[in-house]
Amino acid sequence: PDTWMSPGSVDAALRGVGGALAGVDMVLAGKAANAFLATRPPGHHAETARTMGFCLFGTVAIAARHAMERHGLSRVAVVDFDVHHGNGTQDLLWSEKRSLFISSHQYPLWPGSGPASDTGAHGNVINLPLDPGTNGAAFRAAYEETVFPALDAFAPELLLISAGFDAHQDDPLAGLRLTEDDFAWVTGRLCDLADTHCGGRVVSCLEGGYDLDALAASTAAHVDVLIARGA
Numbered sequence: 001p002d003t004w005m006s007p008g009s010v011d012a013a014l015r016g017v018g019g020a021l022a023g024v025d026m027v028l029a030g031k032a033a034n035a036f037l038a039t040r041p042p043g044h045h046a047e048t049a050r051t052m053g054f055c056l057f058g059t060v061a062i063a064a065r066h067a068m069e070r071h072g073l074s075r076v077a078v079v080d081f082d083v084h085h086g087n088g089t090q091d092l093l094w095s096e097k098r099s100l101f102i103s104s105h106q107y108p109l110w111p112g113s114g115p116a117s118d119t120g121a122h123g124n125v126i127n128l129p130l131d132p133g134t135n136g137a138a139f140r141a142a143y144e145e146t147v148f149p150a151l152d153a154f155a156p157e158l159l160l161i162s163a164g165f166d167a168h169q170d171d172p173l174a175g176l177r178l179t180e181d182d183f184a185w186v187t188g189r190l191c192d193l194a195d196t197h198c199g200g201r202v203v204s205c206l207e208g209g210y211d212l213d214a215l216a217a218s219t220a221a222h223v224d225v226l227i228a229r230g231a
């Protein structure tokens with residue numbers, strides 16, 4: 001009921017997925033240092049057999065599978081900092097030992113999933129629930145404590161990002177208090193991890209963001225870091 005379609009929706013969604021796969025292909029071939037996919041619709045709520053939350057296909061999870069099946073990677077990390085739980089990505093990668101899926105999200109919040117006790121079939125899922133009102137300092141501390149050590153231990157061969165910007169303080173759909181600086185910071189720290197483990201190979205896919213000014217500024221901050229780090 002929340003995922004409306006028009007005659008152009010399927011083509012747009014297919015192009016979004018195709019763009020993510022092309023980004024993976026280019027980065028793994030060394031033709032690009034990293035990639036950002038400015039895709040609509042987003043993808044991280046689409047489950048195996050269910051559209052949901054404006055998402056038709058699980059773009060980032062499909063990109064992870066592409067890296068594993070077509071390129072033979074055995075350790076692909078997906079970090080999702082959208083304010084909502086990446087329930088679709090979790091569903092698609094729940095039993096996938098070759099991936100590590102990490103989602104930080106306001107909790108409780110729609111879609112209601114994503115408690116820390118959900119850890120995947122093989123300990124390959126990490127959920128990091130954040131209290132409503134969490135600000136940038138607390139967000140950064142949580143990432144330093146939980147996300148970065150887990151990525152270090154996993155040592156990914158490719159890092160995928162579900163880059164939603166609805167944790168911004170101006171976003172009307174949620175109640176976290178991040179700013180553009182926080183999104184730039186987390187992007188830079190994720191690039192640090194990618195530099196350490198996989199030659200800086202990052203493919204980032206746009207997810208949510210519902211205050212258009214905040215979305216534009218936050219996306220620009222994110223992409224600016226990717227460009228600087230990929231230069």
Ligand SMILES: [Zn+2]
Pocket residue numbers: 082083084164166207208209
């Ligand atoms: Zn979202």
